[in-house]
Amino acid sequence: MAERSFRKVLIANRGEIAVRVIRACHEMGIASVAVFSEADRTALHVRMAGESHAIGPAPSRDSYLSIDRILDAARRSGADAIHPGYGFLAENAAFARACEQQGIAFVGPRSETIALMGEKTSARRVAVEAGVPVVPGSLQPIAGAEAIRSEARRIGFPLMLKAAAGGGGKGLRHVLREDELDAALQRARSEAKSAFGDDSVYLEKAIERPRHIEIQVLADAHGNAVHLFERECSIQRRHQKLIEESPSPFMTDELRERMGSLAVALVERARYVNAGTLEFLVDAERRPYFLEMNTRLQVEHPVTELVTGHDLVKLQLRVAAGERLPFRQADLVQRGHAIECRVLAEDPDRGFLPSPGRIEALHAPGGPGVREDSGVYAGYDVPVHYDPLLSKLIVHGANRGEAIARLRRALAEYRILGVPTTLPFFARVLRDPAFVAGDFDTSYVAAFVARSDGARERPRAVAAAAAAIRALRERQAARLAGDASRLPTPWFDAGLREAQRGRA
Amino acid sequence: MIFEALVEGRTLRVEVSGRGARYAVSVDGRRLEVGWHETAKDLVTVRVDGQVLELGLERNASGCVVVFPDDRLAVELHDAVRGGTLQGRAASAGPARVKAPMPGKIVRVLTPAGTAVKAGQGLLVMEAMKMENEIRAPRSGRVQEIAVRDGQAVETGALLAVVG
Numbered sequence: 001m002a003e004r005s006f007r008k009v010l011i012a013n014r015g016e017i018a019v020r021v022i023r024a025c026h027e028m029g030i031a032s033v034a035v036f037s038e039a040d041r042t043a044l045h046v047r048m049a050g051e052s053h054a055i056g057p058a059p060s061r062d063s064y065l066s067i068d069r070i071l072d073a074a075r076r077s078g079a080d081a082i083h084p085g086y087g088f089l090a091e092n093a094a095f096a097r098a099c100e101q102q103g104i105a106f107v108g109p110r111s112e113t114i115a116l117m118g119e120k121t122s123a124r125r126v127a128v129e130a131g132v133p134v135v136p137g138s139l140q141p142i143a144g145a146e147a148i149r150s151e152a153r154r155i156g157f158p159l160m161l162k163a164a165a166g167g168g169g170k171g172l173r174h175v176l177r178e179d180e181l182d183a184a185l186q187r188a189r190s191e192a193k194s195a196f197g198d199d200s201v202y203l204e205k206a207i208e209r210p211r212h213i214e215i216q217v218l219a220d221a222h223g224n225a226v227h228l229f230e231r232e233c234s235i236q237r238r239h240q241k242l243i244e245e246s247p248s249p250f251m252t253d254e255l256r257e258r259m260g261s262l263a264v265a266l267v268e269r270a271r272y273v274n275a276g277t278l279e280f281l282v283d284a285e286r287r288p289y290f291l292e293m294n295t296r297l298q299v300e301h302p303v304t305e306l307v308t309g310h311d312l313v314k315l316q317l318r319v320a321a322g323e324r325l326p327f328r329q330a331d332l333v334q335r336g337h338a339i340e341c342r343v344l345a346e347d348p349d350r351g352f353l354p355s356p357g358r359i360e361a362l363h364a365p366g367g368p369g370v371r372e373d374s375g376v377y378a379g380y381d382v383p384v385h386y387d388p389l390l391s392k393l394i395v396h397g398a399n400r401g402e403a404i405a406r407l408r409r410a411l412a413e414y415r416i417l418g419v420p421t422t423l424p425f426f427a428r429v430l431r432d433p434a435f436v437a438g439d440f441d442t443s444y445v446a447a448f449v450a451r452s453d454g455a456r457e458r459p460r461a462v463a464a465a466a467a468a469i470r471a472l473r474e475r476q477a478a479r480l481a482g483d484a485s486r487l488p489t490p491w492f493d494a495g496l497r498e499a500q501r502g503r504a
Numbered sequence: 505m506i507f508e509a510l511v512e513g514r515t516l517r518v519e520v521s522g523r524g525a526r527y528a529v530s531v532d533g534r535r536l537e538v539g540w541h542e543t544a545k546d547l548v549t550v551r552v553d554g555q556v557l558e559l560g561l562e563r564n565a566s567g568c569v570v571v572f573p574d575d576r577l578a579v580e581l582h583d584a585v586r587g588g589t590l591q592g593r594a595a596s597a598g599p600a601r602v603k604a605p606m607p608g609k610i611v612r613v614l615t616p617a618g619t620a621v622k623a624g625q626g627l628l629v630m631e632a633m634k635m636e637n638e639i640r641a642p643r644s645g646r647v648q649e650i651a652v653r654d655g656q657a658v659e660t661g662a663l664l665a666v667v668g
Contacts, residue, residue, distance in 0.1 A: 420576060460511040463579050464516045471520075
């Protein structure tokens, strides 16, 4: 691949990640092209980009998932590269292939690598070949119900039933006993069919109370590969991450070294190029098991940026342009501690139900060590068509204690009004002794909600007082307005106000 | 003024007087001195007995929502002198009609008609905004009707279930 630098990059995404990529482009002197659906005409990424193109109606299948429309926008704008962000077409091998065929650089791995890693059992086979331990289970997708039952008996219960084409928790079932298998299988397959158009599944032994720890990797097209350490992602609900941090409080130097080497071995085996992430489960005895590889930038990439001091999006663009990595493994160190909270338009008091609507007011936190990667603004209507991520609040501190204190402080400053968000929930989690001690696994959120929601001291008296004061003030204002309308002249009104001054 | 305030399932008696930046409030007999400065739309800095709090005040159909850094409380006010009924109580007395909070697709029904449910129990699972979400019972009772079926697409406001 010849080295060249991009002049213009199209961002095939929306929301905070589109904003994030646009920022990197502008800092590099690269022109940016936004694409938008009809629902996103006034979205922040459209306002920030140098140029923007409409790509269709609100539903993502007709806009952000339309390969033809996005390539058409790339041709019209003369973009020489496409950054896919995460989600949508980011792990779509057909899209990467179409870019390759059109001579537009796809900022990510080659299409055949995406296909190899996208089919989860072939990713497991590559891992086994590279000497990376995988969760015990099937190495081929299984289609027939009888074959699945006999494979399940071979692996043993409890087990995880997963969609072979899967990701994002879709088509995923935890099966405790054999008699639950048939019902779980039916649901997993129908979910997988509707999400991925492919209902084949595979089975893995369930790891009890695991940590979810992932390794960031980066490789260039010249055979250089490094890892950028771990991210701890155990704070999740329904397989969706809520809080991520680096380093992991569960990590030892020895395990970090081992998982990093395993990750680089897999990257080299797959001849992987660009940024990627290997997800692992780590059991109570600190044994890592490879789960899957995400062949794209992760939502939680900022925690790695803050602890390593490297801008992953810029590095992605440079690698995609054919440049060599500007550092070797030995040059990389973890400095301090970073934590990210995903600020979602979801109501934590109603089972994290999505809460689209208008953002009436927004006050972002600031001060030392605070980063806010946002895709919204005051007055913006959060659409119902896409995922509910509004922004990410990320802090960096000298150590985990300072990062936690800083995140608490930043959460207390952060106000988003108009729609319920996950902000108050994070403020409560950050006070929880188990979280502060780093004592958690992937079952944490469900357990925290169950034990704390009923027992919560809620500031009812202050809430009632505030509501009553506002009602009183509105009554007083209405009375004043009513009086004013009956008064003969503004002069009389002014005189009356003068006479009333100081009376309260 | 005297209000009855329904705050997240509890009714409190609130007396309030004052003007401008200073108010005296009594909540169920507990007296609070409150300083009040509106700093932006829907945002107010209050001093409650000396402690400074930044509160968000959102309007909703039945009153307001007070947003704290670590909590969010819906408050319904009822003027105790002028009379009337608390909307929340009126709603909890009759059958509750559960409507779709956003457009989406019904993934599965958890409680068929006739099932006895507790407030907060999941009635059905709806896919919306890329997530599977549980739609919960607003009150305890019996599921009188499930108005949708698995796989059905629904628009905002569509009737999903009736719990009585």
